[in-house]
Amino acid sequence: MPNERDELTGTETTGHEWDGIQELNTPLPRWWLYILYACILFSVVYWVLYPAWPWINDYSRGVLGWSRHVELNEEIEEAKAYRAQFVSRIEAASVSEIAADRELLQFTLAGGRSAFALNCSQCHGAGAQGGVGYPNLGDDAWIWGGSLEALESTIRYGIRSEHDETRDMAMPAFKSDEVLDDAEINDVAEFILSLSDSAGDASAAERGAAVYVENCSVCHGESGEGMHENGAPRLSDFIWLYGGNKADVVETISFSRGGVMPAWEGRLDEATIKQLAVYVHSLGGGE
Amino acid sequence: MANPAEDSPGGALSEANKQPRYVRRKKIHPKLAFGRYRIIKWSALIALLAFYYLIPWLRWDRGLNTPDQAILVDIPARKFYFFFIELWPQEIYYWTGLLILAAVGLFFVTSIAGRVWCGYACPQTVWTDLFIYVERLFEGDRNARIRLDKARWGIGKILRKLGKHLVWILIGIVTGGAWVFYFVDAPTLARELLAFEAPSSAYLTIAFLTATTYVMAGWAREQVCTYMCPYARFQSAMFDEDTLLVTYRDELGEPRGSHKKDASWDARGRCVDCNQCVAVCPTGIDIRDGQQLECINCALCVDACNSIMDRVGQPRGLIRYDTQRNLEARETGADTRARIIRPRTVTYAAILVVLMAIMVVSLWTRSTLEVNVLRDRNPLFTLLSDGSVRNGYTYKVLNKSHDSLSLTLRAEGIPGATLRVLGTEAEETEVMISARPDQVESFRIFVHAPLRALEGGSNDLRFLLMNSAGESIDIAGTAFVGPDK
Incomplete structure (x- = not known):
């Protein structure tokens, strides 16, 4: 019942009263109302200019043709144009030149990180820590070489891939090819483990030395130092791609091992391949 | 106060109701x-x-x-x-x-x-x-x-x-x-x-x-x-x-x-x-x-x-x-x-x-210098071919001064630990880094420690930063993780 008047001010009250305090129904200034009308007018103009009303299957698109999607695409194009200058510099430079250029290196590492997550992490792990059969790319043990150039070749051509330039060397399966018998395999396994001081049977290791020189040293080196050209892993270190237990080593000698990595040439562009090489090199184990 | 509406029940609008809404x-x-x-x-x-x-x-x-x-x-x-x-x-x-x-x-x-x-x-x-x-x-x-x-x-x-x-x-x-x-x-x-x-x-x-x-x-x-x-x-x-x-x-x-x-x-x-x-x-x-x-x-x-x-x-x-x-x-x-x-x-x-x-x-x-250390979480550590363990860190130096700083960084807390800054070859107990004026410099730091110096799991590690006069200006505590023993 908003019709009482306050005695002191002569203003109408709202009829609300708390502890003797009455709420006055003070009229708003008229411009306040005009602002409301202006807002209504604004909204009508807005409906015409911008996307506003939902239809059943569509919406009113507005005569300006503005949309978030258009804006986003423009921003993506801008970002691409900005990146293009770096990409063209990467394409022109060699991997070692990229690594030496502080500004380019920063861009390359950021790009390499995301390309790695997208293409490599499925096998090598998000942190490049690898797993059984998938090399850890952060350590300093490299089967095919850990220099920038070697990494670039490995990524570009793959390992035992379909590519013509691929790295393709296979280890003999000494048991199934009937080159060595079980005893010889046992001895040579003990010898190989002794290279990293992990052998259990010293006399077997001693016997295995001769077997090693005859069958393994051509590729793995006389003291088990490995050979990048042949993709022969170093045997005298503590890193075992397929496990360092004696049973694992025996299995490897008996039936051979050989992982496959796809060639990325053709799948990824030049710049991305170089970015990946530089990124992997930066993980800590690059030579 | 009398209410006019009550005074004239059912009557026409009282005078009070004629108050304008806007003035x-x-x-x-x-x-x-x-x-x-x-x-x-x-x-x-x-x-x-x-x-x-x-x-x-x-x-x-x-x-x-x-x-x-x-x-x-x-x-x-x-x-x-x-x-x-x-x-x-x-x-x-x-x-x-x-x-x-x-x-x-x-x-x-x-x-x-x-x-x-x-x-x-x-x-x-x-x-x-x-x-x-x-x-x-x-x-x-x-x-x-x-x-x-x-x-x-x-x-x-x-x-x-x-x-x-x-x-x-x-x-x-x-x-x-x-x-x-x-x-x-x-x-x-x-x-x-x-x-x-x-x-x-x-x-x-x-x-x-x-x-x-x-x-x-x-x-x-x-x-x-x-x-x-x-x-x-x-x-x-x-x-x-x-x-x-x-x-x-x-x-x-x-x-x-x-x-x-x-x-x-x-x-x-x-x-x-x-x-x-x-x-x-x-x-x-x-x-x-x-x-x-x-x-x-x-x-x-x-x-x-x-x-x-x-x-x-x-x-x-x-x-x-x-x-x-x-x-x-x-x-x-x-x-x-x-x-x-x-x-x-x-x-x-x-x-x-x-x-x-x-x-x-x-x-x-x-201080006109701030240091932030972020330890790599993936991988937690990397086993190296000589049996030692490596941890990776991102070490950030905020140089709020207007001068270029030549700094020496040392890893302390683990005997035999050495460090290397990505982009350099040196593998030392302390390394030189420099920070440009008014910049945040970010360094990738790799710390190596022999396995025998480590306890299983997490070890305490401190990064000690020294200025060109050899005074310690920052100590940042972090962890060094090795394999479980």
Whole structure:
């Protein structure tokens, strides 16, 4: 019942009263109302200019043709144009030149990180820590070489891939090819483990030395130092791609091992391949 | 109070229901006052406007490659320069501190003397005052302005109004112009603005602030305080019975009435009902009605009333800054003095002092170098071919100084641990790094430790940073993770 008047001010009250305090129904200034009308007018103009009303299957698109999607695409194009200058510099430079250029290196590492997550992490792990059969790319043990150039070749051509330039060397399966018998395999396994001081049977290791020189040293080196050209892993270190237990080593000698990595040439562009090489090199184990 | 609707049940709409929902604004033509408070108000106006317009032109030498503007908010570089203080974005809490100080300062002042902020220092008041001053120059004082508003449109009226609005817009442009100078080097931007080479954002900002200044100070004026400002509404929560408020003393003034020269002052109040207190009021209220939410405590009515009291030969102080407690005390004849020191003001003052002390101490002890260490989580560690363990870290150095720093970094806590910075070959117990001035440098650090030096799982590791004189300037503790044993 908003019709009482306050005695002191002569203003109408709202009829609300708390502890003797009455709420006055003070009229708003008229411009306040005009602002409301202006807002209504604004909204009508807005409906015409911008996307506003939902239809059943569509919406009113507005005569300006503005949309978030258009804006986003423009921003993506801008970002691409900005990146293009770096990409063209990467394409022109060699991997070692990229690594030496502080500004380019920063861009390359950021790009390499995301390309790695997208293409490599499925096998090598998000942190490049690898797993059984998938090399850890952060350590300093490299089967095919850990220099920038070697990494670039490995990524570009793959390992035992379909590519013509691929790295393709296979280890003999000494048991199934009937080159060595079980005893010889046992001895040579003990010898190989002794290279990293992990052998259990010293006399077997001693016997295995001769077997090693005859069958393994051509590729793995006389003291088990490995050979990048042949993709022969170093045997005298503590890193075992397929496990360092004696049973694992025996299995490897008996039936051979050989992982496959796809060639990325053709799948990824030049710049991305170089970015990946530089990124992997930066993980800590690059030579 | 009788309810008219109840008096005439079922009758036509009562008279009260005819109150309009919206009313036309009653235009206020404040008259020029003379006196102590008007002088304070002019001084505040000149000081504050001078401060606002001139501060961006103050220079402060910071050496090469750093801006020499005393106060500068450098948004692209994300730096705030305030004389000898330079704040980085991660020190935004100093801003927070400053805003809290401002708020508590306002509470403190309000608990002592009410809305004096509103009356003397608020930009809305200052610019409105300036605009009314301009209006007076073109259209004369109150009575002349009222006459002019009522007069028919003619050449004279058009010229006066036109001149006033032009000057208002000019002031608006200068106001907006000064604002943008706080964000870019002022002399450079001023040259660009005049040559029409400044960025469009500068012109847009100036245009926007010109419009708001013109509308708020020229047209909206006291309505901003009455209808828009939230501070005006909650300030009364900070008043108490000891707060000094502009008060009309009815026990002296009433009964009011006009007074003929030489007539007796017996049996009447001192108020001669000249309405001067209303005429000078920038919010158009009658202070004799008591405390009202429109009152900004500016005391121009005190000046006006005192002038009149002088003329009629009565003592000053019919309207004055006074407290509620004094009003009541006078009725009982008790002591009337303003109690400025009381729990409320002491509390606000204590908060102010503590906050200021915290700010000063933290600014004083603030280092120009900051270090952040982030340990790699994936992988937690890498086993190397010689059986040792490697952990990776991102080591960030914020060099807030203007000099390039040559630093030595050492890893401590694990015997035999060595470190290497990505991009260098050296694998040493300590490595050299350098940090460019005003930059955040990020280093990838690899720490190697022999397996035998490690306990299973996490080991404590400290990065010790030394300056070129070999003094330790930062120790950052982190962890080194190895395989479980």
